[in-house]
Amino acid sequence: MKAVVFHGSEVGLKVEDIPVPSVGTDQILVKVAACGVCHTDLHYIEHGVPTFKKPPIVLGHEASGIIEQIGKAVTNVAVGDRVVIPAVLTCGKCSLCRMGRENICADMQMLGNHFNGAYAEYVAVPAKDVVALPDSIPLEAASIIADAVSTPYHAVKNRARVQPGDSVVIFGCGGVGINAVQLAAAAGGYVIAVDISERKLEWAKEFGASETINPSSVERVSKEVKKRTGGGADIAIEIIGNPRTIEEAFECVRIGGRLCVVGYTQEKISLVAGKIMFKEIEIVGSLGCRPLDYVPLIRLVAQGKVNVERVVTHRFKLEEIEKAFEAMKEGVSLRSIVVP
Ligand code: APR
Numbered sequence: 001m002k003a004v005v006f007h008g009s010e011v012g013l014k015v016e017d018i019p020v021p022s023v024g025t026d027q028i029l030v031k032v033a034a035c036g037v038c039h040t041d042l043h044y045i046e047h048g049v050p051t052f053k054k055p056p057i058v059l060g061h062e063a064s065g066i067i068e069q070i071g072k073a074v075t076n077v078a079v080g081d082r083v084v085i086p087a088v089l090t091c092g093k094c095s096l097c098r099m100g101r102e103n104i105c106a107d108m109q110m111l112g113n114h115f116n117g118a119y120a121e122y123v124a125v126p127a128k129d130v131v132a133l134p135d136s137i138p139l140e141a142a143s144i145i146a147d148a149v150s151t152p153y154h155a156v157k158n159r160a161r162v163q164p165g166d167s168v169v170i171f172g173c174g175g176v177g178i179n180a181v182q183l184a185a186a187a188g189g190y191v192i193a194v195d196i197s198e199r200k201l202e203w204a205k206e207f208g209a210s211e212t213i214n215p216s217s218v219e220r221v222s223k224e225v226k227k228r229t230g231g232g233a234d235i236a237i238e239i240i241g242n243p244r245t246i247e248e249a250f251e252c253v254r255i256g257g258r259l260c261v262v263g264y265t266q267e268k269i270s271l272v273a274g275k276i277m278f279k280e281i282e283i284v285g286s287l288g289c290r291p292l293d294y295v296p297l298i299r300l301v302a303q304g305k306v307n308v309e310r311v312v313t314h315r316f317k318l319e320e321i322e323k324a325f326e327a328m329k330e331g332v333s334l335r336s337i338v339v340p
Helices: 039-046 141-146 150-159 177-186 198-206 221-229 243-252 273-278 291-303 318-330
Strands: 002-006 013-017 027-037 063-070 082-085 122-126 167-171 190-194 211-213 233-238 253-261 282-285 312-316 335-338
Touching: 002 318, 013 318, 027 141, 027 312, 027 318, 039 318, 063 122, 063 141, 082 141, 141 291, 141 335, 150 177, 150 233, 150 291, 167 177, 167 221, 167 243, 177 190, 177 198, 190 198, 190 221, 198 211, 211 221, 221 233, 221 243, 233 243, 243 253, 312 318, 318 335
Parallel strands: 167 190, 167 233, 190 211, 233 253, 253 282, 312 335
Antiparallel strands: 002 013, 027 063, 027 122, 027 335, 063 082
16 A cells, blocks of 8 residues: 655655555554644654654554454444544553543554554554544545544643633644634634734634734734733633743733643743742643544534534645645645545
8 A cells, every 4th residue: 555654854754555554353444535734743754753653654643534444353333434533542441541531541552653644545543442423524524633623622622621702812723723713713712813824814714713913913912912802811722832832822811811732842931930820820731632522523513613624725645745744834724634
């Protein structure tokens, strides 16, 4: 089968012919319909963040497809089922999984990181983790539910805990951030979207942002947010992974407000500790999504309250994957998918 193999940051990506993965007793083989192209892959390819499985490894962790084959012990799904494969697979046995916090499972395995991912014609995954998709949701665009939509779903609902009427500043309206915009708006939040790209801000408005801020057009984003909200936003969510924007997002929240960090960076941030104490600011991280959240999330997509089709602005063949990363870097795509 054809697959995009990552050979480490020196060599980069190569499209190769590799064997179709064999299916273990508890596994299924999924014929990949599409795999979303995520900024996280750029961390491996360009920024030296190591994958858990040493290269060569097939990247790609945001996939949907049709079950082609099932392992001997599999009973929960059948050949022909349409499924989304969550980006992170959980052990179901550790204390965090047992507490219902599977998204921070002590033994989590990420597709295209711990084992071969879905920039390929086929991928083998444990049967217990996949989520059934109703026929009403288009299969290819549904791939982005696996991360670009599920990650902000958990962030908005469970970590930032957006309530109707909350003012919510969202830093970063890329592939993940734009879905935080539509999910926070669907939750009744008053969304102020922040991005350096005017095109992304236009999209943010289309997806439910009430206001937008381009940092280049104001003296300081936090000052502007305080002016517009009368003292600071109830909630700020950072979905870029830049230490400076995490610090700025912190400055945006009101006394008693909440900062939720979704963007990934290895670098340190600098915050005035006294502000956390005096203002009783809550700072939470958010990683991925719990298995139990996929059912209500897919319902929101089926209802049309969350639109996945419009988020997918570009489609590429496996051989064209570099073009998808170029489009991401140039800021012209919202979310690209690779269609094997
Ligand atoms: N201020 C405001 N917006 C910015 C800034 C900045 N200083 N720098 C970048 N951006 C915007 C970009 O214009 C883009 O719209 O942030 C967005 C990032 O989007 P993508 O590149 O599409 O990245 P995405 O896949 O959404 O991932 C964002 O979330 O899950 C994590 O690892 C992921 O850290 C990454 C983050």
